[in-house]
Amino acid sequence: MEQLRIPGPTPCPTDTLQAMTKQMINHRGDEFGQILSGVTEKLKQVFQTVNDVFLLTSSGTGGLEAAIVNTLSPGDKVLSVSIGVFGERFATIAKQFGAEVTPLRFEWGKAADVDAVRQALKAEPKIKAVLVTHNETSTGVTNDLALINSAVKEFDKLLLVDAISSLGSINLPVDEWHCDVVVTGSQKGWMIPPGLAMVSVSQEAWQAHSNAKMPRFYWDFAQAKSYLERPTPQTPWTPAISTVFALSVALEMMLKEGLSNITARHAQVGKAARDGVKSLGLSLFAEESHASNTVTAVAASDGLDTKKLLRILREEHQVVLAGGQQRLDGKIFRIGHLGWVTEDDIKAVISALKVVLPQAGFKG
Ligand SMILES: Cc1ncc(COP(=O)(O)O)c(C=O)c1O
Numbered sequence: 001m002e003q004l005r006i007p008g009p010t011p012c013p014t015d016t017l018q019a020m021t022k023q024m025i026n027h028r029g030d031e032f033g034q035i036l037s038g039v040t041e042k043l044k045q046v047f048q049t050v051n052d053v054f055l056l057t058s059s060g061t062g063g064l065e066a067a068i069v070n071t072l073s074p075g076d077k078v079l080s081v082s083i084g085v086f087g088e089r090f091a092t093i094a095k096q097f098g099a100e101v102t103p104l105r106f107e108w109g110k111a112a113d114v115d116a117v118r119q120a121l122k123a124e125p126k127i128k129a130v131l132v133t134h135n136e137t138s139t140g141v142t143n144d145l146a147l148i149n150s151a152v153k154e155f156d157k158l159l160l161v162d163a164i165s166s167l168g169s170i171n172l173p174v175d176e177w178h179c180d181v182v183v184t185g186s187q188k189g190w191m192i193p194p195g196l197a198m199v200s201v202s203q204e205a206w207q208a209h210s211n212a213k214m215p216r217f218y219w220d221f222a223q224a225k226s227y228l229e230r231p232t233p234q235t236p237w238t239p240a241i242s243t244v245f246a247l248s249v250a251l252e253m254m255l256k257e258g259l260s261n262i263t264a265r266h267a268q269v270g271k272a273a274r275d276g277v278k279s280l281g282l283s284l285f286a287e288e289s290h291a292s293n294t295v296t297a298v299a300a301s302d303g304l305d306t307k308k309l310l311r312i313l314r315e316e317h318q319v320v321l322a323g324g325q326q327r328l329d330g331k332i333f334r335i336g337h338l339g340w341v342t343e344d345d346i347k348a349v350i351s352a353l354k355v356v357l358p359q360a361g362f363k364g
Helices: 014-019 030-047 060-069 085-096 114-123 145-154 203-211 221-228 241-257 259-279 306-317 343-359
Strands: 052-057 077-082 100-105 127-133 158-162 181-185 196-201 295-299 332-336
Touching: 014 241, 030 052, 030 196, 030 221, 030 241, 052 060, 052 221, 052 241, 060 085, 060 158, 060 181, 060 196, 077 085, 077 114, 085 100, 085 127, 085 158, 100 114, 114 127, 114 145, 127 145, 145 158, 158 203, 196 203, 196 241, 203 221, 241 259, 259 295, 259 343, 306 332, 306 343
Parallel strands: 077 100, 077 127, 127 158, 158 181
Antiparallel strands: 052 196, 181 196, 295 332
């Protein structure tokens, strides 16, 4: 079987896949209502929040759009803390809907500097919200969200977090860290296929919602809340029912493993990936102090042709890794290690790399 080690979609255990083979049920009936309320309660445990959590039928990007259009109005000032491709995407969505975005960009491969965030907030008191990527999948860097959040809250701003490739794998206590809207996606650490975005919404985000004028229909959190609170809990629009079945099973598995064990497993697997690539003479692209435990970005050096590397790995070793995105194309390759993954899976990747690296021109 192919070893899919890209940072999403990730491999799914048989139990979650099997749950998806169940026959369709009425999405406005009692059976689905019970599943939806069970899933929502369990999601709250993983998000570590007592606030609202909603399931949206979309990929993660839809969740990012929902975070913006539910809390902001055209002309609102927004600070975008960006450390890579996905930070830029979050800012682009805000711009498209008419926000005035102040970009605060950091060198790709590095984490955001909290003092710079503080300075930017001091310089522009009218900023209403801050956009942050918790784990930047394009560079393999995890921001120090707790620190960034404390700066954002010193200035009493709304904090919108892209936690698509972190939540459920890397610790993110949403309430303790005062995150207002947090977005994640089913195809990442949740061990299920693409199809759902999950979002949490704080009280402050609801206050912002009541004044937010950006156009929204499908994404309206007020609709999601009113349908979820009906006597038979539902979603306003037809949900990806099969993916919800899978999520229900995945959440049981996750809570059985325990959040701290999941975080520890990802830390162990992340370390194995970093140690493994370094043992082959490769260098990490991300600064090591902030290297991600869900995706490892590796710099292409010493003659390494990443495209050739990925092709030989895939064709001859059934190991599928990811390349670099946008300006990192050809400059890095990435190993995804989130969700259903063990240290042995990563050792297998490292063994395959050892064989293929010289064939792909690596002279290190
Ligand atoms: C950090 C981050 N943000 C946003 C996205 C976009 O999510 P999707 O492709 O599910 O729309 C991804 C997906 O790779 C991601 O890793």
